[in-house]
Amino acid sequence: MSPTFSALAIRNYRLYLTGALISNTGTWMQRVAQDWLVLQLTHGSAAALGITTGLQFLPVLLVTPVAGVIVDRANKRRMLIATQVFLGLTALALGLLDITGVVTVEAVYVIALLLGVGAAFDTPTRQAFVGEMVGRDELANAVGLNSASFNAARIIGPGLAGLLIVWVGTGPVFLVNAASFVAVVIAQLLMDTSALHPSPPADRAPGQLREGLRYIRRRRDLVLILVVVGTVGTFGFNFQMTTALMATQVFHKGAGEYGLLGSIMAVGSLTGALIAARRQRPTLRLVAAGAAAFGAITVVSGLMPSYLAFAVTLVPVGLSALTVMTAANATMQLSVAPHFRGRVMAWYMAIFMGGTPVGAPFIGWIGEVFGARWTLIVGGAVSGLVGLVVLVLAGALSTSPARHDDTASAPHEDASTTRDEDASDVSRARAPETSDSLRGAAVEATGPATAALR
Numbered sequence: 001m002s003p004t005f006s007a008l009a010i011r012n013y014r015l016y017l018t019g020a021l022i023s024n025t026g027t028w029m030q031r032v033a034q035d036w037l038v039l040q041l042t043h044g045s046a047a048a049l050g051i052t053t054g055l056q057f058l059p060v061l062l063v064t065p066v067a068g069v070i071v072d073r074a075n076k077r078r079m080l081i082a083t084q085v086f087l088g089l090t091a092l093a094l095g096l097l098d099i100t101g102v103v104t105v106e107a108v109y110v111i112a113l114l115l116g117v118g119a120a121f122d123t124p125t126r127q128a129f130v131g132e133m134v135g136r137d138e139l140a141n142a143v144g145l146n147s148a149s150f151n152a153a154r155i156i157g158p159g160l161a162g163l164l165i166v167w168v169g170t171g172p173v174f175l176v177n178a179a180s181f182v183a184v185v186i187a188q189l190l191m192d193t194s195a196l197h198p199s200p201p202a203d204r205a206p207g208q209l210r211e212g213l214r215y216i217r218r219r220r221d222l223v224l225i226l227v228v229v230g231t232v233g234t235f236g237f238n239f240q241m242t243t244a245l246m247a248t249q250v251f252h253k254g255a256g257e258y259g260l261l262g263s264i265m266a267v268g269s270l271t272g273a274l275i276a277a278r279r280q281r282p283t284l285r286l287v288a289a290g291a292a293a294f295g296a297i298t299v300v301s302g303l304m305p306s307y308l309a310f311a312v313t314l315v316p317v318g319l320s321a322l323t324v325m326t327a328a329n330a331t332m333q334l335s336v337a338p339h340f341r342g343r344v345m346a347w348y349m350a351i352f353m354g355g356t357p358v359g360a361p362f363i364g365w366i367g368e369v370f371g372a373r374w375t376l377i378v379g380g381a382v383s384g385l386v387g388l389v390v391l392v393l394a395g396a397l398s399t400s401p402a403r404h405d406d407t408a409s410a411p412h413e414d415a416s417t418t419r420d421e422d423a424s425d426v427s428r429a430r431a432p433e434t435s436d437s438l439r440g441a442a443v444e445a446t447g448p449a450t451a452a453l454r
Contacts, residue, residue: 003141003277003278004141004144004274004277004278005141005145005277006138006141007134007138007141007142007145008145010133010134010138010195011192011195012133012191012192012195012196013130013133013134013138013142015187015188015190015191016129016130016133016187016188016191017145017146017149018183018187019183019184019185019186019187019188020146020149020150020184020187021149021152021153022153022180022183022184023084023180023181023183023184024149024150024153024154024157025153025156025157025160025180026091026157026176026177026178026179026180026181027153027157027177027180028153028154028156028157028158028161028262029157029158029160029161029164029173029176029177030091030094030161030173030174030177031157031158031161031240032157032158032161032162032165032173032240032255032258032259032262033161033164033165033170033173033174034052034094034108034112034170034174035049035052035240035241035244036165036170036244036255036258037098037103037108037170038052038105038108039244039248040170041103041104041105041108042105044248044249045368046241046245046249046364046365046367046368046372047361047364047365047368048105049241049244049245049364050241050360050361050362050363050364050365050367051109051360051361051364052105052108052109052112053112053238053240053241053356053360053364054356054357054358054360054361055109055112055113055116055357056112056113056115056116056119056356057116057353057356057357057360058113058116058356058357059113059116059117059119059120060116060119060120060123060349060350060353060356061350061353061355061356061357062120063116063117063120063121064120064121064123064124064346064347064349064350064353065209065212065213065343065346065347065350066209066346067120067121067124067125067346068124068209068212068342068343068344068345068346068347069209069212069342069343069346070121071121071124071125071128071342071343071346072128072199072201072340072341072342072343073201074125074201075198076125076128076129076132076198076342077129077132077188077191077193077196079121079125080122080125080126080129080184080188081184081185081188081189082121083118083121083122083125084122084181084184084185084188085181085185086118087115087118087119087122087181088178088179088180088181088182089178090111090114090115090118091115091174091175091177091178091181092174092175092178093111094107094108094111094174095171095172095173095174095175095177095178096171096175097111098169098170098171098174099169099171099172099175123346123349123353124342124345124346124349125342127329127333127341127342127345127348127349128199128341128342128345130142130143130146130333131197131199131333131341132196132197132198132199133196133197135197136334139330139333139334140279140281140282140330140334141277141278143276143326143329143330143333144273144274144275144276144277144278144279144326144330145273145277147269147272147273147276147277147322147325147326148270148273148274148277150269150273151266151269151270151272151273151318151322152266152270154262154263154265154266154269154270155263155266155267155270156263157262157263158258158259158260158261158262158263158266159259159260159262159263160259161173161259162255162256162257162258162259162260163256163259164176165255165256165259166254166255166256199341199342209343211340211343212340212343212344212346212347213347215336215337215340215343215344216344216347219335220397221284221331221335221397222332222335222336222344224284224288224390224393224394224397225284225287225328225331225332226347226348226351226352227386227390228287228288228291228324228328228386228387228390229287229324229325229328229348229351229352230351230352230355231291231355231382231383231386232291232294232295232321232324232383232386232387233351233352233353233355233356233359234355234356234358234359235355235359235362235363235378235379235382235383236294236295236298236321236379236380236382236383237321237356238356238359238360238363238375238379239262239265240262241360241363241364241367241375242363242367242372242375242376242379243258243261243262243265243314244258245367245372245375246261246302246310246372246373246375246376247261247307249367249371249372250310250371250372250373251306251307251310253307257307260311261310261311261314264311264312264314264315265314265315265317265318266318267315267318268314268315268316268317268318268319268320268321268322269318269319269321269322270318270322271315271318271319271322272318272319272320272321272322272323272326273322273326275323276322276323276326276327276330279326279327279330282326282327282328282330282331283327283331284331284390284394284397285391285394285395286323286327287324287327287328287331287390288387288388288390288391288394289387289391290320290323290324290327290387291324291383291384291386291387291390292384292387292388292391293320293323293384293387294317294320294321294323294324294380294383294384294387295380295381295382295383295384295385295386295387296380296384297313297316297317297320297380298317298376298377298379298380298383298384299376299377299380299381299384300313300380301313301314301317301376301380302373302374302375302376302377302380303373303377328348328352329348332344332345332348333345359379363375363378363379366378
């Protein structure tokens with residue numbers, strides 16, 4: 001099998017990816033319909049759109065770190081089934097409110113908040129469960145294929161949502177998304193549990209949330225990755241809002257043209273995901289360079305004079321965005337000890353997506369005061385600048401001796417055991433990198449988004 005698709009040789013992962021493709025298509029449809037519904041209910045308010053986005057991601061900031069502790073203790077397959085049922089019921093509620101004509105913008109705010117709560121548990125569960133399905137050797141490939149699936153759905157979902165909104169309105173779109181979660185549940189039920197590679201559950205003990213944070217703080221490479229994804233996630237990855245504003249306020253287009261923008265951007269994202277699937281050892285420098293390129297291209301897209309020119313620039317925007325996400329996700333997952341993975345990835349997602357409650361209203365305010373174009377110009381400029389700074393720091397890190405301070409051991413574990421496990425995991429990540437100076441910056445990190453671009 002081609003190296004690009006090597007993880008598909010694993011039956012459980014094939015089932016997972018099939019269910020995820022169906023569910024992700026529904027999710028992208030709902031995102032378009034939700035934004036369009038808010039614009040209709042508020043007569044085009046950018047601020048209301050920013051509030052909706054912020055509320056949806058507020059639980060990611062507040063709940064995800066705690067959820068990561070629970071994920072490390074729980075059966076991840078069962079938890080994934082539970083989160084899918086919850087998310088499906090939430091989408092069903094919004095659809096029924098819309099179809100019956102009683103939906104208000106306040107109701108959308110509440111539903112967005114509930115979706116965020118479900119996502120706060122669902123995301124770290126997915127991140128950790130991928131490793132249990134495919135094992136360490138195929139993890140980087142699986143992260144890339146997850147992104148490919150997500151963005152294949154992104155090509156289909158927004159365009160289909162735009163057509164359905166024109167034909168039947170937003171309500172049925174939410175019902176379609178509710179039904180799509182059934183595919184993930186069926187995929188989980190069909191899996192061969194004996195073929196999984198479950199991580200040993202973490203013991204119940206006080207201080208486990210802080211323990212995960214201390215683990216990250218000891219790792220300079222991981223801290224720099226989190227700086228990049230936190231900045232880009234807060235200011236750059238607000239496309240469900242920025243493209244809606246560009247389509248309606250700058251180019252004066254309707255729902256169909258707005259949905260098409262998401263599908264066009266997904267072409268670049270899908271390309272980036274397939275390239276990432278072949279990349280076995282992502283690096284810190286790749287994450288930083290991708291952020292710098294993403295920022296520059298995003299600024300250019302905000303300056304485009306026509307709808308067509310703007311749409312064309314979204315292809316490289318999507319490609320560079322996916323490069324940042326998949327490289328950062330795979331680097332984080334491959335470099336942490338298995339018994340820390342749920343907590344570390346929970347902090348990763350909290351920082352990556354948790355800045356949206358601040359960034360989305362701020363970018364929405366920028367659009368309200370200065371115009372839609374400035375939402376992309378400001379977000380791209382901030383993302384690109386931070387990417388350049390981290391790229392310089394990555395070069396300095398590559399020339400300094402790698403440091404892995406394991407003195408802050410877990411309060412509930414024997415200190416020597418914790419240090420030995422961490423050192424063993426880091427040594428496995430280092431071994432292939434010793435002859436490659438370009439990867440020295442991420443010597444402890446090289447070795448998954450949810451695959452999720454918001």
